[in-house]
Amino acid sequence: MKYKCLLVDDERLARAELKRLLAAYPQCSVIAEAASGAEALSLLNQHSIDVVFLDIQMPELTGLELALQIPAHTQFIFCTAFNSFALDAFELNAVDYLLKPIVPERLSKAIQKLKPVNSIASPHYLAEQHGILLKFGDSQRVVRLNEISRFESIGNHAAVYTPYGKSFIHSSLAKIEQKLDPALFFKASRADIVRISAINKIEPAINEGGLLAILDDGQQVDVSRRQAQQLKLQFNAF
Structure with missing residues (x-):
C-alpha cells in the first residue's frame, strides 16, 4: 500500500526532519510540502493526497482550521510541539497526534494506524430537499x-x-x-x-x-x- 503524503509546517527544518524520518517507510511517498495552510489547500486541490502531516501553530490558518477543510477521503496526522490541542485534534478525526521532536517509534505506530486508501468511503450527506x-x-x-x-x-x-x-x-x-x-x-x-x-x-x-x-x-x-x-x-x- 502506497500513501501519497503532504507535509505542512511553517518551519522548513521541521519539514526536512519529518521527511528524513519518513524515508524509512517506503509506503509513504512525500509528493509535496507546504509552508502555510493556504499553500496546503492549494496543493490539496492540485494533487490526490492520501495523508497530510500537519503542524498546528501556523500563522493565518492553523492546523486545526486546515483540518476542517481537508477532503473526507484524506487522512491526517498532527505533528506539533504542543500537547494542549490533542482533544481538539481527535475530535476532528485525526489518525494520530505526534509531539515534536518526533520519536521514530511513535511515528511508526502512527503509520500503522493509517487505513488502506481504498477502504475510506466518501461520506453520504443528506440532500437539501431531504x-x-x-x-x-x-x-x-x-x-x-x-x-x-x-x-x-x-x-x-x-x-x-x-x-x-x-x-x-x-x-x-x-x-x-x-x-x-x-x-x-x-x-x-x-x-x-x-x-x-x-x-x-x-x-x-x-x-x-x-x-x-x-x-x-x-x-x-x-x-x-x-x-x-x-x-x-x-x-x-x-
Missing part, C-alpha cells in the same frame, strides 16, 4: 433541510430552528453533523450548526477573536475563535 418529520405543538410537519436555519445542542437533544418555529430531535450535534454537507452547513461552535445561506451578516463578537453570525430570521449565533477564520473563508471567493 425531509425531516418534526413536531410543532400537537401537530407534525415535514421540514426540508434547506428550510432549517440552525441546529443547537441542548443536552442529548438538538433544537431545530425552522420558519414554522422551533422543534426538537433526540440526537447529538455530532451525529447530525455527520449527515450534513459542509458545503451547505457550517459548525459555528460545539453547540451550533447553521445553514450557510441563512447567514445575513457577520460581526465581531465580544469574546476576542470570535464572531457573531446574524441569520436571516434575526438569530445571533456565536462563532468560536477556532471557527472564525473558517467562516470568513466560506465567503471569500477570490
Whole structure:
C-alpha cells in the first residue's frame, strides 16, 4: 500500500526532519510540502493526497482550521510541539497526534494506524430537499433541510430552528453533523450548526477573536475563535 503524503509546517527544518524520518517507510511517498495552510489547500486541490502531516501553530490558518477543510477521503496526522490541542485534534478525526521532536517509534505506530486508501468511503450527506418529520405543538410537519436555519445542542437533544418555529430531535450535534454537507452547513461552535445561506451578516463578537453570525430570521449565533477564520473563508471567493 502506497500513501501519497503532504507535509505542512511553517518551519522548513521541521519539514526536512519529518521527511528524513519518513524515508524509512517506503509506503509513504512525500509528493509535496507546504509552508502555510493556504499553500496546503492549494496543493490539496492540485494533487490526490492520501495523508497530510500537519503542524498546528501556523500563522493565518492553523492546523486545526486546515483540518476542517481537508477532503473526507484524506487522512491526517498532527505533528506539533504542543500537547494542549490533542482533544481538539481527535475530535476532528485525526489518525494520530505526534509531539515534536518526533520519536521514530511513535511515528511508526502512527503509520500503522493509517487505513488502506481504498477502504475510506466518501461520506453520504443528506440532500437539501431531504425531509425531516418534526413536531410543532400537537401537530407534525415535514421540514426540508434547506428550510432549517440552525441546529443547537441542548443536552442529548438538538433544537431545530425552522420558519414554522422551533422543534426538537433526540440526537447529538455530532451525529447530525455527520449527515450534513459542509458545503451547505457550517459548525459555528460545539453547540451550533447553521445553514450557510441563512447567514445575513457577520460581526465581531465580544469574546476576542470570535464572531457573531446574524441569520436571516434575526438569530445571533456565536462563532468560536477556532471557527472564525473558517467562516470568513466560506465567503471569500477570490
